[in-house]
Amino acid sequence: MTTPATHGATAAGPADSPTGGPARGPAGASLLVRAATGRPGPYPPVWFMRQAGRSLPEYRALREGSSMLDACRTPDLITEITLQPVRRHGVDAAIFFSDIVVPLVATGVGVDIVPGVGPVVDEPIRDRAAVERLRPLTPDDVPYITEAVRTLTRELGSTPLIGFAGAPFTLASYLVEGGPSRDHARTKALMHDDPSLWHALLERIGGIARTYLAVQIDAGASAVQLFDSWAGALSLADYTEFVLPHSRAVLEPLAGSVPRIHFGVGTGELLVAMRGAGADVVGVDWRVSLDEAARRLGPGAIVQGNLDPALLSASWPVVERAVRRVVAQGRAADGHIFNLGHGVPPDTDPEVLTRIVELVHSLA
Ligand code: 1CP
Numbered sequence: 589m590t591t592p593a594t595h596g597a598t599a600a601g602p603a604d605s606p607t608g609g610p611a612r613g614p615a616g617a618s619l620l621v622r623a624a625t626g627r628p629g630p631y632p633p634v635w636f637m638r639q640a641g642r643s644l645p646e647y648r649a650l651r652e653g654s655s656m657l658d659a660c661r662t663p664d665l666i667t668e669i670t671l672q673p674v675r676r677h678g679v680d681a682a683i684f685f686s687d688i689v690v691p692l693v694a695t696g697v698g699v700d701i702v703p704g705v706g707p708v709v710d711e712p713i714r715d716r717a718a719v720e721r722l723r724p725l726t727p728d729d730v731p732y733i734t735e736a737v738r739t740l741t742r743e744l745g746s747t748p749l750i751g752f753a754g755a756p757f758t759l760a761s762y763l764v765e766g767g768p769s770r771d772h773a774r775t776k777a778l779m780h781d782d783p784s785l786w787h788a789l790l791e792r793i794g795g796i797a798r799t800y801l802a803v804q805i806d807a808g809a810s811a812v813q814l815f816d817s818w819a820g821a822l823s824l825a826d827y828t829e830f831v832l833p834h835s836r837a838v839l840e841p842l843a844g845s846v847p848r849i850h851f852g853v854g855t856g857e858l859l860v861a862m863r864g865a866g867a868d869v870v871g872v873d874w875r876v877s878l879d880e881a882a883r884r885l886g887p888g889a890i891v892q893g894n895l896d897p898a899l900l901s902a903s904w905p906v907v908e909r910a911v912r913r914v915v916a917q918g919r920a921a922d923g924h925i926f927n928l929g930h931g932v933p934p935d936t937d938p939e940v941l942t943r944i945v946e947l948v949h950s951l952a
Contacts, residue, residue: 613741615748615810620681623923624811624847624869624890630952632915632924633680634945635750637851638931639673640685643938646672656701660690666736667743674747677942678949681748681811684737684804688754688815689762691800692793694729695722697763705768712766714778716785722792725799733800734807741808748811750849751804753797755816756790756834757827758852763793772821779830790834798838805845813849813871814838816862817930820854820873827858832865839866849892853930859884874929879920890923895944897928900936904943911944915951 615621619633641647647669651659659665669685689699689707698710713719727734740749757775762768764775779786801812816835819827839848843866850862851871859881863870870889872881874896882889899910911926918924926948932941 613808614746615741615744618680618746618748618810620748620750620925621810621847623925624849626888626890626922628923631949632918632926632951634926634948635679635681635683636673636677636928636932636941637683639677639679639683639941640669641932642934643932643936643941644672644676645938646676656687656703657690657693660686661732663732663736663739666732667739670736670740670749671743673941674744676938677945679945681750682740682744683750683813684740684752684809686733686752688752688759690733691725691730691753691796692759692763695725695796697722699762702767707762708767709763709765712774713763713789714774716788719785719789719792722789722796724792725796727799727803727806730800730803733803737804737807737809741810749809750811750813751801751809752813752815753800753838755814755819755831755850755852756794756797756838757822757831758816758818759793759797760786760789761818763789769818772818776821776826779826783830786830787834790831791837794834794837798841801838801842805842809846811847811849812842813851814867816850816852816855819852819858819862820856822858824857824861828861832861835862835865842866849925851892856881856884860886863889869923869925871927872929878914878917878924882921885921887922889921890925891918891921892925892927893918894927894929897930897933897936900928900933900940904940907940907944908947911947912951915948 619629622629623633666685670682674682693699699707702708761772761775847868849869850867853873856876869892872891872893874894878891881891895914
């Protein structure tokens with residue numbers, strides 16, 4: 589497909605950073621954008637994947653009576669839920685409240701988000717006819733995204749908003765499996781049994797993800813994160829042949845617009861390849877230390893991560909020691925954005941997250 593919204597994203601603003609990215613209003617000078625462009629501040633900016641969500645009582649209260657997908661299509665709810673963790677924890681970035689399946693739903697794919705399960709697909713996509721039914725996303729399909737991003741960037745002022753999308757492989761896994769999967773067996777089988785169908789599927793999904801990111805950038809997002817959460821299930825050879833070209837087709841057209849963060853779980857063996865997909869910042873889970881990740885990535889590495897989310901339920905002295913270690917190891921890179929190695933578990937005591945933000949901010 590063509591890239592209906594990327595022209596705005598790629599042409600935005602004067603080049604005033606090493607990546608050629610524009611200063612996007614007051615958030616352009618934020619610690620997050622500085623770290624992501626290799627100009628770190630006194631301490632690493634900190635935000636948490638899944639910082640908005642069930643760990644917050646104010647989120648649970650606000651979500652009462654609305655389905656996840658309805659909430660993701662209601663600008664007032666999106667705005668309020670996105671702002672909640674910023675107010676409560678004082679994090680250095682907001683992550684847009686949405687879900688990776690929202691753009692698929694907007695193009696007419698039958699997907700629901702089932703409480704306690706995750707995305708469930710009405711009719712899994714496993715043949716050519718189903719792939720051909722996938723249509724491109726246009727900005728007009730998601731007016732609620734544009735509206736919510738605009739409101740948020742106004743409300744957030746100097747705090748950057750991170751837009752996001754699911755990467756082609758992770759989205760394909762949900763579409764092919766029909767829901768969450770441990771081994772991604774049907775997905776891998778399709779990839780190897782029918783490479784031509786696989787590439788056609790990822791090309792279409794990649795187009796949708798690219799437009800979804802471009803819509804958020806055009807409306808004012810200061811950075812974007814492409815979540816390839818389940819890419820760590822693949823060998824480097826399979827990733828390189830079957831996934832990398834499609835992730836690159838999402839990220840490359842956005843070069844020079846805003847910093848691009850690329851993250852997956854268990855991707856220690858894929859870090860260099862994922863950077864090659866067009867990532868300015870490579871997300872690292874807890875299995876590889878940040879100094880080792882920086883060594884693997886080589887000169888100019890900018891990393892995000894990587895406190896083990898399981899430690900959030902340990903005693904504070906354990907958490908504190910682990911946070912200090914992550915910050916120290918992150919100094920081996922040219923830039924570091926502090927985060928967890930994956931999302932906040934729903935049973936996390938939010939007070940611990942607030943203390944982590946205070947601690948990281950004290951480590952100048
Ligand atoms: O009713 C609810 O509260 C449902 C729980 C929930 C929430 C709060 C889901 C279902 N999605 C979300 C929001 C969400 N999803 C956000 C914004 C919130 C924030 O980060 O602060 C983001 C960034 C996502 C992205 C997402 N959805 C990913 C990539 C990130 C990751 O965690 O790896 C993935 C894989 C999904 C699919 C998904 N959606 C929901 C669930 C429970 C899942 C995972 C299912 C599985 O295990 O396969």
